[in-house]
Amino acid sequence: FSPDTEKSRIESSQLAAKFGPVPKPAAGVQFGGVMKALSNEYWQLLRAGYVKGGAKYGVKVDAQAPSNESDQIGQLSMMNTMLGKGYKALLVSPQSDVNLLPGIERAGKTSLVLNVNDAVAPTAQHFVGNSQYDNGVSVANHLLKTFPKGGQVAVIEGQAGVYAAKQRTLGFKTTLAKNAALKVVASVPADWDRQKAFTTARDLLRRYPNLTAFYCNNDTMALGVVEAVKASGRLGKTLVFGTDGINAAYDSIKKGELTGTVDSFPVLTGEVAVEVAVRLLAGQKLPRVVATPQALVMKGNLAQYEQFKK
């Protein structure tokens, strides 16, 4: 199962048109959110979206997160524990493709499970989120358009082996390959870490002083790379793209430092996830994948997207 290629798929913006207004849930219904972590702003925004959506549609959402991003058994235990609390629906964002599978199976009997974003549990019956693969594609397309004559590009990857890192990088590289003159000269991991991204980018800038652009698997790393670009005096000459669309990325774009970020609108995603769960509980037959929007946000189009930020 891959949401990026799934046939049974609908854009979230089409939900109202196809299925009508959101039905009213019974009073006192509670949803549980099993987050990936809370130490990245992205997940905090998603959580804000849950709460906002909950208020909007009349359900209470408790979202919890394990204390770090790679505590897979911890997240599973957390989900198992939450299963005992009688939530009508669980909105889960697995840390890896497989770590929540037993939880999802157990939940199947009692409550609805939505896989929200990022890693994809193959057994998930419902998926809400954007295409990780497309995240990479949109930056690559922008580069193809902007630099038809070619150039050198570096990718700063997330932690080795993690779904989002793999898909974003793959989408980016596959798309960029359309123009052989645009070469990926380096693709190295920085483990989602700002400090590592900074150090790595400095190294790369020295090796490739005329680097055209960096594509980073998330915004935290992108902001570290921006500092490295600044320190090398190449601000404006070497472009930096991030992924996620966190507030700090918007600020940096406004300041003219970060070139762009692929915003996947976490707050909106959270709202949509709640909406989808409410609809499903009311018996509506939605497609398996509800795709949430994403967009490459840059200085030029920033104003138009900023409204989704809260």
Next chain:
Amino acid sequence: MQMTQPSAPNAGRAAMIERLREAGILAILILGAVAFSFTVPSFFSVDNAITGIGLSAAINTIVAIGLTYVIMTGGIDLSVGSTAALSAVIGADLMQRGLPPLVAILAALAVGAVAGLVNGLLITRVQLAPFIVTLGTMTFYRGLALSYTNGQPILSLPDSYKQSLGGTVLGLPIPLLAALALVAAFSLILKFTKTGQYILAIGGNAEAVRLSGINVDRFITLTYVISGVLAAFAALILIAQLGAAEPILGNGWELSAIAAAVVGGTSLSGGKGNVVGALLGALLLSMLQNVLTLLGVQAFYQLLATGLIIIGAMVIDRYTRGR
């Protein structure tokens, strides 16, 4: 000689104090459980005990047993998580290629044994510091696991396998039973075999043991092999639950296992070890996590609470044992 002192009470008392040390954590565990079952809704249920606490405690216990053995000799094994991942993906791959689960299980355990053997030989033969050896292999084995699978998870393990290690016996989940059985076995080995006694003694004074004519290197190596095999076994249990194996599995296992061992009374300077303590430590840590989730404590505050409770438990333990 008529001069000998009445010694029985002395030795008896020391043994009692020793038992109190285990009892201290046990008491904390039981008190905690009782307190929580009154205050935390749905804490006290068989289901919560088994699924909420059991699985993570079982896996952590199994890894912690191996680390207890290693730590007793004065060593450390940081590579358990990577060893687990490597064994898991190789085992899963073999199953996917159609080998019978039993063969795959044995192969995975063998991978764990070899990984441990490499650690052990580097430590005893080349005489490198355990910390640095296992830090290196932690990275190396992870790299092996990732390149073996090209970073992809291995999905859809055979049902027969999932039922074998992931099933239940008499209503009790196999992981839990396996953990208990291993605790019992390794506890007994420690107490009632020469190997166990040597391992303990080596941690106390390796030179004295060597000069007693014992091949110290062999026993030290053995502890790393045990640690590797148990990490592999824990991984096999986990992937039977998950129905899939991935190369990033096992991240951070070393820290939780060391924590369980140390909370359970194993001294990092060697010479003192307690397998039952490792179980109690793992249970305590899992229970803590479970309660914080049930209470809906937010991630940041969970961190605060976890830190406080780990230290708090150790302080209580310290004072129940007395000065």
Next chain:
Amino acid sequence: MQMTQPSAPNAGRAAMIERLREAGILAILILGAVAFSFTVPSFFSVDNAITGIGLSAAINTIVAIGLTYVIMTGGIDLSVGSTAALSAVIGADLMQRGLPPLVAILAALAVGAVAGLVNGLLITRVQLAPFIVTLGTMTFYRGLALSYTNGQPILSLPDSYKQSLGGTVLGLPIPLLAALALVAAFSLILKFTKTGQYILAIGGNAEAVRLSGINVDRFITLTYVISGVLAAFAALILIAQLGAAEPILGNGWELSAIAAAVVGGTSLSGGKGNVVGALLGALLLSMLQNVLTLLGVQAFYQLLATGLIIIGAMVIDRYTRGR
């Protein structure tokens, strides 16, 4: 007296071997650097040496100095990364509220000192194992940092601050100079002050030091305070470079710093420490990372290579020192 053996030549030889130990890593460093400068494009440039290897090595060195002190007493400090994060966010927050950078710096260092003091007191007064105490505070301080900032990074530090700690003097970046100065200072303290001598002695035989009428607990506590302050200082340097302080900063610092210290010849069982070695160890690890990045080695193979090279370097070091 003609009756005891002339010991001078003996002592001389041993001292030479001692120096060889440092020289071993130095040799590996130099050989590696020469080899890489022929094979890795742009490796051999002043700029690469200073900014590429320098910054990460500088930060790791500073943290590793503190850990060297702690480890010498036979302890361990896992909380350095969290302490760094906590000091960084508090310092950054104060600057954002308009306090002058100097005040914020002092406040951040004070936070580091208090964090270390808490570790030290729990270890010496309550007599808990250093590993468990700092494992607990590692979690706790991280929770504090996250809840203090509600998980958000603190951006846009004042330029004056960024230039102060992030700038250069005579073309050399301040982080590097600071690291070198600290290495020199803490090396000298170790060799030429009573405090340093006691710290070394405590690791060798704490009981004997206590019998000499020295307040052992005070010096052990001091090492944790030093470790906390240095972690805070490293964090201040880092955020000046990054222009932002985030509560998740410093993740994994403890491992890299311990690795640097151990590679540099500090023994985890205490009593032996080498601050210059910590610098060399940090340089070696950074050079390794730098080369792998410059070569564009793929993620999985980076892991393989890192593991291999760490162990390889230690093996070479082992054999240059001889049996």
Next chain:
Amino acid sequence: MEELLAAHHIHKSFSGVPVLRDVGFTLRAGEVHALLGENGAGKSTLLKTLFGMHRPDSGTLSVGGREVHLTSPKDAEAQGIAMIHQELALIPELTVAQNVLLGNEGAQVLNYARMNARVTPFLEQVGLSVAPGTPVRRLTIAQQQMVEIARALARRARIIIMDEPTSSLTTHEIEQMYRVVRELTATGVGIIYVSHHFDEIEELADRVTVLRDGQHIGTVNKRDVTQEELVQMMVGRTLLAQGAPPDRERGDVRLAVSHLGRPGAFEDISLTVRAGEVVTLAGLIGAGRTEVLRAIYGADPVSAGQIELDGQSAPHPTPALMMRRGVGFIPEDRRHHGIVPDARVSVNMMLTSWAKGIASVRERDMARLVAPQMRQLGVRPNTPEQTIRRLSGGNQQKVILARWLAAGCGVLLIDEPTRGIDVASKADIYTLIDDLAAQGVAILMASSELPEVLRLSDRILVMREGRLAGELSRAQASEERILALATGANSHANDPALSA
């Protein structure tokens, strides 16, 4: 005479077991007050109480007539008390000078040149000729013991407690010690002196206090008593006088070592030991005896030479291999090489028997082997379940001996067999060694105690500066001849027996 220190009605028990019962003790200025008693009688415990390391359960201490409450060694030092501990308490990584001055360095910033200069007179006073800048880890145990003494001197204490200061010194250093002690007492320092050697008591002591089983048996002026009377007070019975070794039947060569060497330690060592024979390595501190024994046992590598057991060569020996081939080894440094401190007495005793496969970990086997050994050697307290750390020094030594007695061996290497062992037990151990030899065990031992060497040896090999300086048969041997060979004093001319 001025009373420096007085202890009245001291009671002390560990975990409910009384170790000191109503003990009184006084020390006068300028006297050497010897403390005598069997292993485990409570001597060290009393001294530790006087030094603030233990707090008495009841009883009072006064220093210079004023009552004091010592809560730590620091308090004791402030009262002018210094102690030389039974188990050496030096810091291996620090230099001799740093160890001597530890805690009394003066200013925060260390001035090595000044420190070295400051300690030089004390090193000279104890006759230690190592450079003050040498790390202590590089000294032999005997040298370390001299450093401990120098340390007490450097504190300029009025009261010096010496707990078996000579247990690993050779005759020569002991002479040195006597001189130091006399110089100190002449300046009014009071010295409490524990030793199991009556010749030392004879030489130094003014008064003697005897402890037995934690009780104060009596304090006497040495002039007024004989050695026999003291032994009677100590053990409650008289002992047989020490004699010469019995006539022994020698069998085939069991151990043959040829041209063994390791640069810097020893060179060209060749020797043989026959079944039923006791051969002793004698020599001064640092002559290399310990190193030779360790090398034969495979504990340290050698760079030249061969070892044969029963005519079969033993290439690349390791302790495990040698143990399996029937070689036993009792180390000199029991704290670092002998005991596993936190393990039980029974485990410490059984380690080798287990490895040999002659015993299991079952209680039955333990009971079969451990209890009789403890009884035979008189280990006290007679509790196999006790952790060995809590035993007195002499009793720990007995357990290490018992380890090899229980396991049995054809060749036994013993480094300082009776270090720290009381007179009564010493006699028992000599008898034991006689018995072993009678059973056909080949024994190679190193000893610094000349009477012991003479009492036990069939042949004596004297080492000097890492080489064999000569061999003495039992008939030739005398203290003077051994010393002459050991020091290289040129006495060949008038004593033909001393040619190598």
